[in-house]
Amino acid sequence: MAESKNIDGRAATVLLCVIAFAAANANLAFASACNFEAQGEGRVAAVIDARSFRMEDGREVHLAGIETADAAGKADGTPALSALVAGRGVVLRGETDAPDRYGRQPAFVFADAGGASVQGLLLAQGEALVSGTVADMACAAELAAAETAARRAKRGVWADTEVxxxxxxxxxxxxxxxxxxxxxxxxxxxxxxxxxxxxxxxxxxxxxxxxxxxxxxxxxxxxxxxxxxxxxxxxxxxxxxxxxxxxxxxxxxxxxxxxxxxxx
Structure with a gap:
């Protein structure tokens, strides 16, 4: 029963952040600027950490464009990613499907067709930071807007004034x-x-x-x-x-x- 309440609480938090992100970025909710060429799809088998997960076919996916948000006293961000993708079908998008040096596939991840990227949602929750490495200017601006909204609202990691x-x-x-x-x-x-x-x-x-x-x-x-x-x-x-x-x-x-x- 306690676990069920925790899951319901995380789901409610995710939903509120999705609504807030969509309200602040209405156009992004329907057509993300990070909606690059499709690089595969499948179901998420397990979340590895705050920025990566394993697909049922064995592929390991690393979320592109963001870094882990950490602050003193703040818990690991893995539950936030789990609430968004665990057990769900996802579409992977990016400029290339070439693996990184650790054998992971960097990608922008979409759990809802036509919706915001998982990266954008994590940023809007204050559960991630923009990496600053995305070359596409429209996508980079979208991610920055999500982070800025979370910072101004003091959500997630931004509740810490020393971030x-x-x-x-x-x-x-x-x-x-x-x-x-x-x-x-x-x-x-x-x-x-x-x-x-x-x-x-x-x-x-x-x-x-x-x-x-x-x-x-x-x-x-x-x-x-x-x-x-x-x-x-x-x-x-x-x-x-x-x-x-x-x-x-x-x-x-x-x-x-x-x-x-x-x-x-």
Whole structure:
């Protein structure tokens, strides 16, 4: 009986988030911008973790375009994904069905024909974060809108006021080494050293937080009109995996990892 109540509660939460997401993004409820070419379909046999599941035919599917949302005291997001796809038939969509290095099929997942993607629903619940790696601008904007709606409503992980780390607190960011993190702050300077550009948020370059961008990926930033020097004195939000190279670093490989934040 208790388990039944828990399931009913999760279902109700999912339904409310679906309604809220549809209301805020009415057009997306009928035609998702992430509705890429079909790459297969089938029934979900088991949910592996907050971002992946196994199909009845043995394929492992990894949700593209999002990362796990985690915060202090917040439970694993696996139940949220289970509530959406466990035991259900799903359609997989994407630009390619090529497996990733772990043998999983990255895909946008749809449990309802013509409805929002599972990714969009998880973002709307505050159970995931936008990865910033989706190249298709319409799809990326759709995912960002879902995340923004959850953040403004303080749903899910966004109930924690410290989800977005302060760029002026490098020690706090260093606690996130090896984890996907969103950092916000004002850019102090942009410098280039060898084949790497540095977006600096402090004067102590060996200790303060910085974003690194390799010369080989710069054309992708330039193609969408991002000038790194123009970011100086702007407040930006950056997302990615935290590394420690003297101070905390996030390596930006795609334009979607960087966005203007607040008033500029």
């Amino acid at each position: 977005i780390k302060n760029a002026e607190s490098p020690g706090d960011i260093l606690t996130r080494i090896g984890r996907f993190t969103v950092v916000e702050g004002k850019v102090l300077s942009v410098r280039q050293a060898g084949a790497t550009s540095y977006i600096n948020f402090g004067r102590r370059w060996t200790q303060d937080f910085a974003v690194t961008i390799s010369r080989r990926v710069m054309p992708t930033f330039e193609a969408v009109g991002i000038s790194l020097k123009a970011l100086e004195n702007k407040r930006i939000r950056v997302r990615g995996w935290v590394e420690s190279r003297g101070g905390p670093r996030i390596d930006a490989r795609t334009p979607g990892q960087i966005e203007l934040a607040g008033e500029n």
